[in-house]
Amino acid sequence: MSTEPPRLVEAGAQEQEDRFADIRAVLAGLTPRERMLVVAERLFADEGLAAVSVRGITAAAQVNLASLHYHFGSKEGLLEAIFEARAKPIADERMRRLAECAEAPGRPPLLEQLLFAFLHPALTLGLEPRFGGPAFARLRARLGSESEKVSRRILSKAFDESSKAFMAAMQAALPDLPRGEFAWRFHFLLGTMVYTMADSGRIQSLTGNACDPADGRAALDHLIPFLAAGFRAPSIVGSGAAP
Amino acid sequence: MSTEPPRLVEAGAQEQEDRFADIRAVLAGLTPRERMLVVAERLFADEGLAAVSVRGITAAAQVNLASLHYHFGSKEGLLEAIFEARAKPIADERMRRLAECAEAPGRPPLLEQLLFAFLHPALTLGLEPRFGGPAFARLRARLGSESEKVSRRILSKAFDESSKAFMAAMQAALPDLPRGEFAWRFHFLLGTMVYTMADSGRIQSLTGNACDPADGRAALDHLIPFLAAGFRAPSIVGSGAAP
DNA sequence: GACGTATTCAAACGTATGTTTACCGTAAAC
DNA sequence: GTTTACGGTAAACATACGTTTGAATACGTC
Numbered sequence: 001m002s003t004e005p006p007r008l009v010e011a012g013a014q015e016q017e018d019r020f021a022d023i024r025a026v027l028a029g030l031t032p033r034e035r036m037l038v039v040a041e042r043l044f045a046d047e048g049l050a051a052v053s054v055r056g057i058t059a060a061a062q063v064n065l066a067s068l069h070y071h072f073g074s075k076e077g078l079l080e081a082i083f084e085a086r087a088k089p090i091a092d093e094r095m096r097r098l099a100e101c102a103e104a105p106g107r108p109p110l111l112e113q114l115l116f117a118f119l120h121p122a123l124t125l126g127l128e129p130r131f132g133g134p135a136f137a138r139l140r141a142r143l144g145s146e147s148e149k150v151s152r153r154i155l156s157k158a159f160d161e162s163s164k165a166f167m168a169a170m171q172a173a174l175p176d177l178p179r180g181e182f183a184w185r186f187h188f189l190l191g192t193m194v195y196t197m198a199d200s201g202r203i204q205s206l207t208g209n210a211c212d213p214a215d216g217r218a219a220l221d222h223l224i225p226f227l228a229a230g231f232r233a234p235s236i237v238g239s240g241a242a243p
Numbered sequence: 244m245s246t247e248p249p250r251l252v253e254a255g256a257q258e259q260e261d262r263f264a265d266i267r268a269v270l271a272g273l274t275p276r277e278r279m280l281v282v283a284e285r286l287f288a289d290e291g292l293a294a295v296s297v298r299g300i301t302a303a304a305q306v307n308l309a310s311l312h313y314h315f316g317s318k319e320g321l322l323e324a325i326f327e328a329r330a331k332p333i334a335d336e337r338m339r340r341l342a343e344c345a346e347a348p349g350r351p352p353l354l355e356q357l358l359f360a361f362l363h364p365a366l367t368l369g370l371e372p373r374f375g376g377p378a379f380a381r382l383r384a385r386l387g388s389e390s391e392k393v394s395r396r397i398l399s400k401a402f403d404e405s406s407k408a409f410m411a412a413m414q415a416a417l418p419d420l421p422r423g424e425f426a427w428r429f430h431f432l433l434g435t436m437v438y439t440m441a442d443s444g445r446i447q448s449l450t451g452n453a454c455d456p457a458d459g460r461a462a463l464d465h466l467i468p469f470l471a472a473g474f475r476a477p478s479i480v481g482s483g484a485a486p
Numbered sequence: 487g488a489c490g491t492a493t494t495c496a497a498a499c500g501t502a503t504g505t506t507t508a509c510c511g512t513a514a515a516c
Numbered sequence: 517g518t519t520t521a522c523g524g525t526a527a528a529c530a531t532a533c534g535t536t537t538g539a540a541t542a543c544g545t546c
């Protein structure tokens with residue numbers, strides 16, 4: 001935000017206390033293209049899209065500046081490539097688990113089963129620490145409040161299909177809930193999920209680390225009963241108790 | 244993200260289809276300092292902190308470039324001034340309503356009353372359309388995923404006191420809920436609130452405008468029963484039903 | 487070994503950035 | 517009537533930005 005202190009050397013060229021020391025060994029075994037993907041994912045998640053420069057990315061990935069445009073065409077192309085690599089597996093896994101729910105004997109599937117199938121991939125997949133932990137989750141959360149056009153298109157492309165499939169299944173599991181009410185509650189579901197993935201540090205600051213949103217498993221354990229109860233709350237527009 | 248087409252004139256100097264046409268008349272009656280506050284709030288909310296330049300702000304506010312640094316010292320100083328002007332009223336109103344809840348005859352205050360007192364100021368205050376609608380709400384939501392140091396400090400300063408007060412009161416209204424479980428659920432509450440304030444357009448894209456998060460009153464009506472049910476869900480760690 | 491494609495590289499291009507400087511105009515205070 | 521303080525202005529400063537260029541290198545194929 002404020003003017004950076006004048007760089008002594010070419011921008012981003014020096015080591016700057018290597019932020020990727022923890023995965024330097026992993027990075028060394030990757031191709032330049034893959035290195036850029038991994039590094040940019042984490043930098044975007046930590047600093048925001050606009051705050052990260054292509055020079056910063058290429059320096060951290062230890063590749064030449066022009067390599068980024070050679071492989072991805074532009075900074076935005078790099079972002080799309082990250083989503084291609086990370087979001088698709090999550091969406092695919094969601095669809096796979098939804099199919100499993102539908103095939104299970106006791107139909108229609110329980111609300112809790114659907115919530116788990118929807119949330120588990122997002123909150124735990126791609127969290128392998130060898131790739132720098134929950135970087136993609138934070139990036140996805142951040143994209144929800146970025147520069148509109150770009151991010152909205154990318155999120156739609158990545159998640160619309162699986163989200164809509166789950167909305168239909170959950171609606172079927174809640175036959176008494178009016179459509180409008182259900183839309184609001186699904187919106188709230190997305191809010192808890194995205195806010196957890198963002199791990200803004202706010203709840204830690206308020207409670208002194210009483211809970212840690214980065215712990216995807218714990219988050220799920222607490223989130224599912226909370227959401228299930230919310231979804232099953234009586235509707236505020238003519239409830240099922242109408243005469 | 245991609246390189247903007249080359250500007251014909253000095254950056255931001257031309258009209259560019261005046262994005263503030265709706266409040267131009269209001270702006271004209273304000274001092275340069277106030278104009279910058281109002282304009283920057285909306286631009287920050289729409290584009291993100293890093294994506295908005297001081298030239299863009301000063302051009303839109305129709306003040307000289309150097310005026311921004313004269314009044315606020317820096318771009319970051321301007322952001323803090325916006326929070327000073329907008330967040331304090333919200334936090335103050337929260338505390339006022341909390342005191343009202345505590346004084347009411349039927350104590351302890353109902354969970355729903357506390358939720359309303361906490362959420363209503365955030366979701367409806369500062370939405371006066373004369374200042375360009377829910378700009379501050381979107382800005383606050385966006386700040387939750389911005390460049391860490393800056394935003395975290397600003398959010399803490401603005402909201403820690405009132406949030407902690409409400410946590411204590413809500414905990415008292417839920418005597419059977421373990422502290423750790425409550426922390427998670429308060430975190431989820433923040434998620435639904437922030438995501439609603441962000442109004443990312445995601446739910447509209449998924450449902451075809453079945454609900455509109457920018458409608459603070461409707462959001463509250465749906466949010467409070469949802470959250471109350473979630474908070475009252477049985478605890479997953481030893482519930483009250485223990486022998 | 488020579489050819490052709492794929493990748494890497496150093497350097498530059500043009501422009502945008504946050505911030506500072508030094509100079510004007512105004513209007514109340516003495 | 518000069519001083520003082522405040523707000524506004526144009527121009528410049530230094531550097532960061534995304535992107536492009538054209539030559540150099542690697543590499544598998546014939």
